[in-house]
Amino acid sequence: MTGTARREDALVEAREVTREYRLKGDLIQAVRGISLEIQAGDFLAIVGPSGSGKSTLLHLLGAVDTPTDGTIYLDGTDVTSMSDPQRARFRLEHVGLVFQRFHLLPMLTATENVELPMAEAGVSRRDRRNRAVELLERVGLANRMRHRPGEISGGQRQRVAVARALANRPSLLLADEPTGELDQATSGEMLELFQSLNEDGTSIAVATHDLTLAAGARKRLTLVDGRIRE
Amino acid sequence: MLILRYSARELLRHPIRSGLAILGVAVACAMLLDMLMLGGGLNSSFESLLTTAGYELRVAPAGTLPFDTGATISGLQDVRDGMQSLEEIDGVAPVLGANLLLEAAGSPRVFVLGVDPADQGIYRLELGGEPGSAAPGETGIVIDRELAGLGLAIGDTMTLRAPGSFADARSRSGRFMVVGVADFLYSSVGERSAAVSIGTLAAITGQADQASLMMVRLTRGANQEYVVGRLRTDFPGLEIASVGQLVERAAQRLSYFRQLAVILGTVSLIVTTLLIGTIMAISINDRYGTIAALRAIGISRRSLVAAFALESLLLSLAAAAIGLALGLLVAGRLESILSDFPGLPAAIRFFVLEPTRVALAATGVITAGVLAALVPATRAMNAPIATTLHREEP
Structure with a gap:
């Protein structure tokens, strides 16, 4: 993987990161000169009002998007200088992503959905099947492995999505509004799952509106108008 | 591969849509096969008729x-x-x-x-x-x-x-x-x-x-x-011609059949491309958010394009199988009508079944189908992941 190693102690290091884009001719500054660090083992909640840049920052930290300016190191690697295919491979191996709308493949079973990133990474069929079973058991879905997304509840779908995100043992789990489509009780269960994973050593960053979820994180970072509010 | 299994199953997710697309392409494939058979059938049938008795030259009054x-x-x-x-x-x-x-x-x-x-x-x-x-x-x-x-x-x-x-x-x-x-x-x-x-x-x-x-x-x-x-x-004072020359003359006289076959065959391929392209565009458009998510979690463009190409390939294969059978049925029916054409030897066949023509029709439809999927697939691959992630899906 290309990039320059910078800091050994920080899992993520963002330096003066800015993300601008044009919308109908107007220049939008979604993220403005943000610098931050996430240490291994952190559970960080990124909060802020709608349009404050939470999702954009999360995408930048996960190498899903590239900043207009600034540098991001993830696992000691500069992800901002990578090509598209390099970043895709990097995400596959180093980043786990959970989305508000789950984005599971409806025609695959829970196990197959979890296996998908491992298949892409070239893990053997037997190993990825064992790993998928292990992960689904870990997120409490031992009895839903052969179910398709349409046959399970929203909370269970999000658990499958979490299991999928953990499939390739990522350094960082990023979740963008993971409770956005869930009711309060299920959101609470999701928080417990994140806390449990964090206690097991998984580094997590969550962009959320959900105050309960944010309160359950070890660290919080508030964004307003694309800037960190101290 | 799992992503390919996904694309195969995706076709079953919308059985009516997939079925109608397959039928539409099958009709186009049938037409293509019939035009290929018609295009070369008369010539090869005429040549076969002239050579079957083993005489290479014909001599007649000028x-x-x-x-x-x-x-x-x-x-x-x-x-x-x-x-x-x-x-x-x-x-x-x-x-x-x-x-x-x-x-x-x-x-x-x-x-x-x-x-x-x-x-x-x-x-x-x-x-x-x-x-x-x-x-x-x-x-x-x-x-x-x-x-x-x-x-x-x-x-x-x-x-x-x-x-x-x-x-x-x-x-x-x-x-x-x-x-x-x-x-x-x-x-x-x-x-x-x-x-x-x-x-x-x-x-x-x-x-x-x-x-x-x-x-x-x-x-x-x-x-x-x-x-x-x-x-x-x-x-x-005599007209002397080899079988090859006679076939050539006949081909010139029947050139409008070939032109018709080329035009209608081309139309069939265009219809195939448009049908599969439209179905794949709708199908891919429906899944923009999921495609962006798959790209976000690290599934490569190559894997995704291969998955869409496979979807298109499966559609085309099913359509080609039905279309070839349909084409042969229609050719048989048309042959029985055209063989009553007055003055033509009964042994002349308008539609001659040759493996190469069947293979050509199947290959044409399948290739057109797979290529048709590449345009919407490439569009989806080039869409920005971050903004596409939030796109609503039906």
């Missing part, structure tokens, strides 16, 4: 090829002897054609061919023997299945007479004994044909030492072009 019973070659014996004196020529089979009337209810017309029973390429015996095999005192005739259908059988006798159009032969007729039943290679559908020895027919029609056509068989390894050139020099 301007009468492929066959015209109105004009004849005079001095047949001299011409035949002259040709046979060439060492490249293995045999010369003269043919005299005339329409005679059968003395029976309704005086049905019979197309009678005068041949040299020892050297002819006009018919294939199915039952009995050659015209020369009649009992002593009888004149033998070989009839076709149409005449046999009138109740005539081997051993029966029949009388044929020249119609009034033969001014000098008005009163001439002949009584024949049926000695064989044959398949007449150049008869058209419903035509009644019979063959007698050329001398016998000439006596009835008053065309002694004449022939309507001569079929020339070359020795093995003979240079066809040389022989054609030599015969044209030696017999300037």
